[in-house]
Amino acid sequence: MKLAPEKIGAWLSGSGPDSDVVISTRVRFARNLVDVPFVVRMKQFEQELVLETVRWALADTGYLKQGQFFEEEMLVEPDGMYFVERHLASPDLITCKNRKGLFVSEDETVSLMVNEEDHIRFQVLASGFDFATAFGKAAELDEKLEGQLAYAFSPEFGFLTACPTNVGTALRVSVFLHLPGLVLTREIEKVLRGAYALGLLVRGVYGEGSETRGNLFQVSNRQTLGQSEAEIVEVVSGVCRQIIDYEHKARQFLMHNLRVEVEDKVFRSLGLLRGARIISMEEATNLLATVRFGVALGIINELKLAEVSQLLILIRPANLQVILGEKLTGAEQEERRATFIREKLVR
């Protein structure tokens, strides 16, 4: 079992459509096996049975050899947070006490959790605003797995999930957006309220509850039943298209009217990151996000979008410790994080 912490997902290549605003697009399906009770009612042997059945299905469909299957000791706190920070697993998978598994494809675009809230939850991540790739690959995996596994399904309620919030298509699609333009022009509240009114869920990517760090937002569908998969994608995609356009307009306005102020903010952030000797994750996240904004606007030319987006993940506690190969205290982390960022930003 090996991790390649410095080589980070193809979904962060910064190359997809609208990647100046959209970091990534995610498509996730939940599925349960018809013959086994759901996770809250599973006995240990049933958890093991599901784990083995799914691993076997992944092997038979050819996916397993394109990645790694992680189990038990790799999926507990604190080390398991490595996968959460990289958006490959949920915090619940790491904290739960079930017999569990996690498949991750080599390029980290496909991942599949076993025995989290549902027997199976798999996702596909694509770089930028790219539902065609993300949905296409997810639907293909779904088809292939279904050839091997019998899913719990009802004609009335659709694909049956442990929680009724996911029942029906059991599909959750999300877009990770970087919206500093709308935040700086104070239009963000309006836009997010509009998205909510259209039945979408909006939250900060980092930080608890409504606290948002680095102007990074996640927009996803709230409802999973009563609309087809294609309709769900269409609605989220349509609303995000509009948000991306608003963000572009806000950026144009800022560059036209407040260019010096924006440049000042961007270069101060870069300066702080290049000079700091101790830095918390919160501060680093905010400063890196501002630098990313500068790169997207063409104010900073010496860095690439992908480099900065990847740093946002590599500086998080579990990843930093895996990269450095050491267990670090909180204070040690802040010092080593500052050094790590300085080295990465040297030109």
Next chain:
Amino acid sequence: MKLCDICGKKEATLVVRQLDKDGKATDLNVCAECAKKRGLTGVEESLPESGAVITELKAKVDESDAKVVCTRCGMSFAEFKRVGKLGCADCYQAFAEKLRPIIRRLHGSVQHIGKTANQGRKRAQERLEIQRLRAELEKAIKQEDYEKAAALRDLLKRREDETGS
């Protein structure tokens, strides 16, 4: 203030309607003490303070939720409400009546649209076919085409036996 029709001393707190054998009603104003003496009990216990009424009603709901149980995994609807997760696929059938309003509130709909599972697709088709046959049978009976009705009935019975519905 009305006095008790029985003792004539205390304040009457309830009205007891008595029916004679011809069905004619006589109302009697009775105080709590006399009601108890005459065995007109249960009245006071059934109407406690309003806060207690809510608690009691809630307990009744919980009690009825505890009685709705999934025969496959043993989860009750009360337990589902507590943990927020269903126990198995059959819970959706066992709790269907109680889940529908919840699902409607969450999703604005109670009918799945979109992809169907392989085995689900087969079952849905079978169900549709049975519904179609039943409609045809009713039509044949209405039109008094008994020969056709008999044939349809045989076919329907065979289909129903096959699918176990």
